[in-house]
Amino acid sequence: MGKVNLTLLLAAVAIVIIIAIALIFPLERLGQLYSLLLIFGGLVALLLRSIFAKEVDRRIIFLFIFVAVAAPLLFPITFSEKPTAVVKAVFDRVESLPPGSTVLLSFDFDPAMAPEVQPMANAISRHCLKKGHKVIFMSLWATGQALLTQSLTNTILPEFPEKQDGIDYVNIGYKAGNEGVLNVIVSNFEKMFPTDVNSVPLGEIEIFDDIRSCRDLDFIVSFGGGLPGSKEWVLFVGDPGGVDVAAGVAAVVAPQLYPYYPAQLVGILGGVKGAAEYEFSLKETYPDLKDMDTPGLKMMGPQTLAHIVIISFIVIGNIIYFRGRRKEKGQ
Amino acid sequence: MKRQIPVILVGMFGLFMIFQYFVPHESSEWVYEFLLDWTIIIGIFAMALGLWSLYRVSVEKIKTRKPAWGYNYLTLCGLFTMMFFGFTTQNGEAWGWFFPFLVSANLVLVLMIQASVNKGGRGLFLGLAGVFLVACVVIIVFDNTWGFHFETAQGLQSTMFRAFFDHILIPIFATMFSLLAFFIASAAYRAFRARNVMATLLLLAALIVMLRFHPFYGPLTPYIAPFMSKTSNWLMNVPNLAAQRAIIIGVGLGIVATALKVILGIERGYMGKG
Numbered sequence: 184m185g186k187v188n189l190t191l192l193l194a195a196v197a198i199v200i201i202i203a204i205a206l207i208f209p210l211e212r213l214g215q216l217y218s219l220l221l222i223f224g225g226l227v228a229l230l231l232r233s234i235f236a237k238e239v240d241r242r243i244i245f246l247f248i249f250v251a252v253a254a255p256l257l258f259p260i261t262f263s264e265k266p267t268a269v270v271k272a273v274f275d276r277v278e279s280l281p282p283g284s285t286v287l288l289s290f291d292f293d294p295a296m297a298p299e300v301q302p303m304a305n306a307i308s309r310h311c312l313k314k315g316h317k318v319i320f321m322s323l324w325a326t327g328q329a330l331l332t333q334s335l336t337n338t339i340l341p342e343f344p345e346k347q348d349g350i351d352y353v354n355i356g357y358k359a360g361n362e363g364v365l366n367v368i369v370s371n372f373e374k375m376f377p378t379d380v381n382s383v384p385l386g387e388i389e390i391f392d393d394i395r396s397c398r399d400l401d402f403i404v405s406f407g408g409g410l411p412g413s414k415e416w417v418l419f420v421g422d423p424g425g426v427d428v429a430a431g432v433a434a435v436v437a438p439q440l441y442p443y444y445p446a447q448l449v450g451i452l453g454g455v456k457g458a459a460e461y462e463f464s465l466k467e468t469y470p471d472l473k474d475m476d477t478p479g480l481k482m483m484g485p486q487t488l489a490h491i492v493i494i495s496f497i498v499i500g501n502i503i504y505f506r507g508r509r510k511e512k513g514q
Numbered sequence: 515m516k517r518q519i520p521v522i523l524v525g526m527f528g529l530f531m532i533f534q535y536f537v538p539h540e541s542s543e544w545v546y547e548f549l550l551d552w553t554i555i556i557g558i559f560a561m562a563l564g565l566w567s568l569y570r571v572s573v574e575k576i577k578t579r580k581p582a583w584g585y586n587y588l589t590l591c592g593l594f595t596m597m598f599f600g601f602t603t604q605n606g607e608a609w610g611w612f613f614p615f616l617v618s619a620n621l622v623l624v625l626m627i628q629a630s631v632n633k634g635g636r637g638l639f640l641g642l643a644g645v646f647l648v649a650c651v652v653i654i655v656f657d658n659t660w661g662f663h664f665e666t667a668q669g670l671q672s673t674m675f676r677a678f679f680d681h682i683l684i685p686i687f688a689t690m691f692s693l694l695a696f697f698i699a700s701a702a703y704r705a706f707r708a709r710n711v712m713a714t715l716l717l718l719a720a721l722i723v724m725l726r727f728h729p730f731y732g733p734l735t736p737y738i739a740p741f742m743s744k745t746s747n748w749l750m751n752v753p754n755l756a757a758q759r760a761i762i763i764g765v766g767l768g769i770v771a772t773a774l775k776v777i778l779g780i781e782r783g784y785m786g787k788g
């Protein structure tokens with residue numbers, strides 16, 4: 184009877200504590216608190232278990248990754264970002280161009296890469312339009328055109344209703360031919376893109392009054408990570424045409440582009456982290472953009488927690504490995 | 515002759531492409547651009563070939579009742595439905611008889627395949643396919659609420675194309691890609707173990723590069739964060755760069771060697787029989 188009373192008392196205390204926390208913290212903070220407790224508590228338990236050299240079932244790992252990704256999406260956790268030199272270089276280049284400069288943004292990615300690359304593409308598009316640059320949008324990937332349209336109609340243009348198609352920006356769409364397209368537009372745009380996506384001849388579009396080829400552009404940013412992508416822009420346009428090129432790529436591709444930085448690539452935005460740093464710089468420089476959508480910054484929470492979970496599992500795996508080896512030696 | 519002509523053509527055009535790079539003359543550039551047009555045209559024809567190949571492979575799987583053959587119907591119907599969406603736009607607000615047309619067109623396709631698979635009921639399937647084909651033609655002729663646009667890319671902006679792209683294709687791709695996170699976590703747990711010196715170095719490098727992103731050092735941030743940042747930058751800019759450069763130069767030399775072998779007719783794999 185005494186045991187039952189004690190259990191009831193403990194349960195009542197626990198309920199009171201939970202209610203007290205719920206009253207003190209707002210729901211979002213509470214969610215964050217509980218999910219972090221769940222993740223870190225679980226990791227500590229697994230860490231203690233690893234001392235006995237007990238392997239972790241992969242389903243447990245999947246569960247931790249699921250919670251680590253889902254919890255910050257439900258209860259957003261955001262961090263302040265300090266832009267790294269590679270990202271800052273791109274931001275400064277866009278910032279230092281005089282208003283009215285012509286910037287080409289190429290959406291060379293598919294929906295698989297979109298969660299990583301689209302936030303940075305939106306941020307740079309926003310920055311260029313904010314600075315008053317003329318923006319030419321295009322794509323070397325068939326799936327890129329639909330994503331470009333999505334970005335323009337859902338995100339970029341509603342924020343800049345005053346910008347006019349053909350005067351402030353133009354969407355020339357997708358063209359098949361991969362590197363072949365680049366090889367031609369480095370000397371002649373019209374040959375490869377006779378019209379924009381609305382079937383308006385390039386000769387009638389104001390932006391193209393002074394632009395004959397990529398050599399006449401002030402800056403090019405290629406978003407992607409596959410082939411053709413940023414590397415092809417450097418090889419076929421940046422170097423032969425003498426135009427500054429920057430890259431916005433998926434995180435796994437970024438290390439492959441470092442050999443081109445800073446001589447052939449102005450800067451590199453790598454994955455969600457690159458997008459988050461760019462968004463942070465944009466918000467810091469333009470206070471009126473403080474309410475803009477920042478998917479990069481929002482996604483840093485799930486990414487950070489997932490990385491911490493992976494790091495913890497690597498540590499746990501090594502403890503199990505060494506404990507197991509010691510056990511084997513002992514036997 | 516069947517083998518010599520392609521070898522001669524490849525050699526001739528390959529040598530010309532090398533030669534023209536060093537001749538900045540108008541005529542050389544004109545020929546170069548002319549050849550580039552050919553490359554793009556051939557690339558577009560390859561797309562048509564890909565479509566035909568997909569159709570043939572799918573029909574073959576249905577014919578031979580390979581495992582999960584039913585999905586091939588889905589593949590083909592998806593392919594043709596998206597093609598119809600890409601080539602059609604509304605003339606006003608309503609879609610009219612577009613969806614009955616779409617269903618009929620897909621039924622024609624399915625029934626034609628069924629006719630080629632089931633020899634017994636071929637007449638019935640062909641007859642039904644004919645009925646639906648007539649229905650398609652009638653809808654195209656009499657329904658003016660929508661129309662085909664082959665000359666422009668208007669169809670790519672159409673509601674249905676975008677809805678299917680935004681709400682089916684993007685989530686499918688994103689789901690497939692996001693599954694990687696689970697497998698990477700499981701693989702990292704099993705593979706990143708300090709079994710020897712090289713594995714330990716790899717493990718430490720991975721940990722430092724991953725930890726540079728994280729602001730979770732608490733009161734130790736001023737001490738740990740700069741170290742992590744500097745070390746990871748060094749890892750990216752020195753060992754990673756050196757290895758990447760070596761790979762790029764190696765790949766470049768490999769490309770030159772392979773190109774020379776192709777131009778000189780030593781490597782004939784592109785003709786299909788090695």
